[in-house]
Amino acid sequence: MTTTKISVTGGGEYTVSIGRGMLSNPERTFAEALGAGVNKVLIIHPPTMGAVANKLRDQLMGEREVLLAEVPDAENAKRIEVAAFCWQVLGQADFTRSDAVIGLGGGAITDLAGFVAATWLRGVRLVQVPTTVLAMVDASVGGKTGINTAEGKNLVGSFYAPHAVLCDLDVLENLPRNEILAGFAEIVKCGFIAVPEILDIIEADVDVATDPTSDQFKRLIELSVGLKARVVSEDFKENGQREILNYGHTLGHAIEHAERYTWRHGAAISIGMVFAAELSRMTQNLPDEVVERHRRILSSLTLPITYTAEAWEHLLTTMKRDKKSRGSMLRFVVLTAEGKTTILNVPDTSILFTAYQEICA
Known part of the structure; x- marks a missing residue:
């Protein structure tokens, strides 16, 4: 299946790639997504993505140092204490503005990773790797980042565009x-x-439309991301x-x-x-x-x-x-x-x- 590339220009030009097999050959995929000059990478991920994160770290290690930050799943990740933990990891590893953060997970994780990247040194490079339908069509695209407070959802945050978004449909096949x-x-x-x-x-057929392996499913992801890209x-x-x-x-x-x-x-x-x-x-x-x-x-x-x-x-x-x-x-x-x-x-x-x-x- 070919990879569809959708350009977004809001907040800085970047590409949303939609296809299959991107995480099976990450060195080639991430070389373009991260860009040149990145020496250190922090992958922020939930426990459910631990195996994927570890594999990705091992495959990206070599010319760059790759660290992992495991954070709570879902909305529990979007707390100031969790953001502070990520900042601590970045600080202790001496991350500079030429380094990068990867958000690997669902919408809450990409929101958190975006907020951490936006606020560390007032902005480091960000690559979003959404692993849920919600994150692919909404949270990872458009540059909205944020955390929750006791008073409400997403009341603290920033607009911060990623350097790239990688939507590998293969990761959805094991989702509940x-x-x-x-x-x-x-x-x-x-x-x-x-x-x-x-x-x-x-x-026309709700079962086919919601099957991650179908052409109709890919078309729905493309249409949704395309709309958000135009609006943003x-x-x-x-x-x-x-x-x-x-x-x-x-x-x-x-x-x-x-x-x-x-x-x-x-x-x-x-x-x-x-x-x-x-x-x-x-x-x-x-x-x-x-x-x-x-x-x-x-x-x-x-x-x-x-x-x-x-x-x-x-x-x-x-x-x-x-x-x-x-x-x-x-x-x-x-x-x-x-x-x-x-x-x-x-x-x-x-x-x-x-x-x-x-x-x-």
Whole structure:
């Protein structure tokens, strides 16, 4: 299978490579990704990627020194204490600005690795190697980096573009089925906000579409990354168009916070998208069939589409801290039609409560 290369220009030009076998010949792959002059590399990885990280270290050793930093899995990695541990490793190994960090793992790991690379010496070279569907289509592309705080998700971070992103589809073949399906929430999001072809492929045969070995799966990854690349290239620091990528995320992030980050990101975003669709129906006259298409496609992926009624006050409080809020004004990405978005400013939360009733279990 050929490798697809997608160029991103936001925050500095780099390439997202999508294909197979990239990690089986890492010396050739990483020579280009890291670039010249890199003497030391830190691979940040979760325990589940320990074997892959060790193999990668052994294969990259030679002309350069390669260190490993094992960090907690999932959102537990995105804590200031974990970032400080990584900084300590970099400091004790005398990393300079000509050295590099590799983020090997899911979205939380690439978020953390990006934040560590952005903040060490005010920026060292970064290569992202996403190993989940979510990380490939969302977290590793676009230069958003960050960690969580007790008050909410991703409230501390920076915009920092990687030097390269390597999406080796082979690493997905051993992922649990529910992990793959959770990552599809971000793919579905891309379909509803801009690329209807995505929705058609999933509806045609959901089993084939979600099979990492299929051509349709690769096509979905390419379409999703392609959309994000276009948006990020035009609006790197989310001053305008990039906000469309947050469709479903305002409520979704609040649900993640309510669940103490024990839920998969995609599960929370799935509910957030149905909420956003209901809000779009109420405020933008979004057709009923588009709202129902949200429910049908997300349900076919076994993703949740409802949440508990009792959580509303907690969710509202968390949403008011959302990065997209402006003062006391809550802001939501909504659909005016399938594939078309706008920003809804909400001075009165009563309409949010009404929309929320439509997704209550």
